[in-house]
Amino acid sequence: MSQSTMQTDVTVEIGQETLAGRLRSMQSIWILGVLIVIVAIFGVLEPTRFLAYNNLMNIAQNASIWAVIAVGMTYVIITSGIDLSVGSVLVFSSVISAKVMEMMGDKGWPTVAVGTLLALVSGGLWGVLNGWLVAKAKVPALIVTLGTLSIALGAAQIITSGLDIRSAPVVLQDSVGYGRVAGVPVISLIALFVVILGGIGLHMTRFGRYTFAIGSNELAARRVGIGVDRKLIEIYALCGLLAGFAGQLSLAQYGTTTIAGQSLTNLNVIAAVVIGGTSIFGGQGSMLGSMVGLFIPAVLLSGFVITGVSPFWQTVAVGAILIAAVFVDQQRRAAAARGGRAAVKARRAAAPASPGVAEYK
Amino acid sequence: MLFRRYAIFGAVAALAIAGCSTASSNGDSAGGSGGSNKTIAFVQGVQGDEFYITMGCGIDAKAKELGYTVQTQGPQKFDPTLQKPIVDSVVASNPAALLVAPTDVQAMQAPLEQAAKAGIKVVLVDTTVNDPSFAVAEISSDNVGGGKAAFDAIKQAKPDGGKVLVISTDPGVSTVDARVKGFEEAANADPSFDYLGVQYSHNDPATAARLVTSALQKNPGIVGIFATNLFAAEGSATGVRQQGSVTANVCPDFVMW
Numbered sequence: 001m002s003q004s005t006m007q008t009d010v011t012v013e014i015g016q017e018t019l020a021g022r023l024r025s026m027q028s029i030w031i032l033g034v035l036i037v038i039v040a041i042f043g044v045l046e047p048t049r050f051l052a053y054n055n056l057m058n059i060a061q062n063a064s065i066w067a068v069i070a071v072g073m074t075y076v077i078i079t080s081g082i083d084l085s086v087g088s089v090l091v092f093s094s095v096i097s098a099k100v101m102e103m104m105g106d107k108g109w110p111t112v113a114v115g116t117l118l119a120l121v122s123g124g125l126w127g128v129l130n131g132w133l134v135a136k137a138k139v140p141a142l143i144v145t146l147g148t149l150s151i152a153l154g155a156a157q158i159i160t161s162g163l164d165i166r167s168a169p170v171v172l173q174d175s176v177g178y179g180r181v182a183g184v185p186v187i188s189l190i191a192l193f194v195v196i197l198g199g200i201g202l203h204m205t206r207f208g209r210y211t212f213a214i215g216s217n218e219l220a221a222r223r224v225g226i227g228v229d230r231k232l233i234e235i236y237a238l239c240g241l242l243a244g245f246a247g248q249l250s251l252a253q254y255g256t257t258t259i260a261g262q263s264l265t266n267l268n269v270i271a272a273v274v275i276g277g278t279s280i281f282g283g284q285g286s287m288l289g290s291m292v293g294l295f296i297p298a299v300l301l302s303g304f305v306i307t308g309v310s311p312f313w314q315t316v317a318v319g320a321i322l323i324a325a326v327f328v329d330q331q332r333r334a335a336a337a338r339g340g341r342a343a344v345k346a347r348r349a350a351a352p353a354s355p356g357v358a359e360y361k
Numbered sequence: 362m363l364f365r366r367y368a369i370f371g372a373v374a375a376l377a378i379a380g381c382s383t384a385s386s387n388g389d390s391a392g393g394s395g396g397s398n399k400t401i402a403f404v405q406g407v408q409g410d411e412f413y414i415t416m417g418c419g420i421d422a423k424a425k426e427l428g429y430t431v432q433t434q435g436p437q438k439f440d441p442t443l444q445k446p447i448v449d450s451v452v453a454s455n456p457a458a459l460l461v462a463p464t465d466v467q468a469m470q471a472p473l474e475q476a477a478k479a480g481i482k483v484v485l486v487d488t489t490v491n492d493p494s495f496a497v498a499e500i501s502s503d504n505v506g507g508g509k510a511a512f513d514a515i516k517q518a519k520p521d522g523g524k525v526l527v528i529s530t531d532p533g534v535s536t537v538d539a540r541v542k543g544f545e546e547a548a549n550a551d552p553s554f555d556y557l558g559v560q561y562s563h564n565d566p567a568t569a570a571r572l573v574t575s576a577l578q579k580n581p582g583i584v585g586i587f588a589t590n591l592f593a594a595e596g597s598a599t600g601v602r603q604q605g606s607v608t609a610n611v612c613p614d615f616v617m618w
Contacts, residue, residue, distance in 0.1 A: 055453035062446040162561060164533045166467040178471060254441060254468035260531035260563060261440040298446070305450035308432040311408045315437060
């Protein structure tokens with residue numbers, strides 16, 4: 001792939017960063033349509049229960065922690081990387097935070113502030129380690145984060161001897177975990193804030209453009225003078241930082257460090273990001289898509305439970321949607337590689353269609 | 362030793378029995394839960410665990426007798442972060458009663474309190490939470506006594522004593538913690554037995570098998586293993602078989618619910 005093509009593509013990305021532009025990209029539309037259809041079906045089947053305001057707010061509340069992690073994961077996957085360690089980093093950060101908050105004694109908000117800061121720092125440090133190993137030590141991201149998945153969880157178990165710390169400050173649990181402002185869960189408002197910041201960062205800043213550039217063609221990004229290694233470390237650090245923040249939110253929601261839990265968090269978040277149209281080959285994706293991708297499994301779960309579908313079918317449905325989403329993505333790429341039918345589609349998908357990019361990782 | 366083989370086959374037989382003949386009735390009652398007051402929700406600790414399926418069979422049978430419908434749901438893993446969204450949705454579906462096996466004493470406290478506050482009668486089955494005062498009933502066995510009974514069984518099989526190990530699921534699960542406690546107290550009280558402590562299998566048979574094979578590698582003198590639940594027992598039995606030449610007895614989930 002020539003550098004000049006790459007250059008054009010970066011320019012196209014820059015030129016199209018409007019909400020309308022992103023919505024025009026097919027995957028987002030397609031997947032948003034799927035979500036709307038799912039909501040409509042359950043709405044028809046169980047109008048009073050599924051569409052009840054409280055149920056919708058509960059869905060939002062239960063998706064909030066994953067939403068925060070999905071923001072970081074979207075950046076990482078756009079660079080054609082992956083972060084499997086988020087669930088363990090979440091647990092590790094919540095352990096550090098809970099441990100210190102326990103030692104301080106429950107003094108209300110100051111305790112919460114210290115705990116939050118520590119959760120962010122410990123999550124961020126795991127992210128820096130991931131990023132350094134990926135960018136500088138050149139270990140594939142899959143392997144690095146598979147390793148830190150074990151290490152972070154093991155470290156959390158060492159610190160606690162495997163026993164959950166069950167003493168989050170009351171104010172954290174009451175106001176953040178279960179509090180509501182104007183009927184909306186506080187934890188969801190916090191998550192929404194993070195998502196909006198993450199979306200602005202991804203679609204409207206130079207940092208975001210470089211993220212896309214690295215994922216589209218890392219070599220080209222280096223040649224045009226982007227400090228790829230540094231950017232990668234920053235991106236993994238961001239993902240770790242957000243996982244750490246999610247750890248603090250998890251403490252607020254559950255009041256315990258859930259050391260034994262969170263084992264499927266990484267896969268659920270990755271599935272959500274991929275369903276939302278972010279390509280695992282890198283270079284493509286959107287924050288809006290990730291959020292829609294997150295809500296599809298959440299809405300399915302709630303709807304299936306309320307309509308009384310067996311839990312075994314829920315996992316089948318989510319898996320099928322994941323494969324369908326990637327299938328559509330691949331079809332679009334193939335069309336683009338052949339020259340594309342719709343000009344917009346083709347231009348947007350052109351750069352990462354190179355097989356050389358897929359081989360990197 | 363013959364007993365060893367017997368114990369393992371005993372465990373396997375227990376597993377086979379656990380899958381009751383009406384297992385297919387789980388959650389197949391589709392669609393509308395129309396007359397709201399005739400629906401009961403059952404939230405398992407984890408899907409696909411024969412312990413909960415057996416429990417579900419009992420609930421189904423009794424419910425049918427009384428004219429109730431049972432909706433069974435369960436998380437993919439024994440994990441409060443996966444169980445809470447299910448409980449929230451069950452509450453939204455407004456059943457007459459909610460039978461639930463909480464996956465964590467702390468994390469499930471608030472969600473279940475909210476369910477009770479929404480006017481649903483909450484019954485805690487098997488496991489419990491820190492403050493179960495909101496529940497209309499709690500059904501559980503004497504788990505401390507069960508742990509002790511497991512130790513007595515090992516003692517009966519191995520009167521000479523030796524090293525004993527516990528394979529549990531995860532810390533913070535009320536029932537298995539109590540079983541471990543009962544076993545630990547009984548084992549420490551008997552000077553001829555050397556209690557090696559607990560290993561946690563995260564409710565995964567494969568992990569339990571790995572823990573047991575390594576433990577036997579390190580301590581070939583282990584004479585008995587107490588597996589605190591079904592998955593732990595399945596894995597422990599596998600581990601003992603893999604290790605072959607040893608003479609350990611597995612005491613599977615003695616405390617049948």
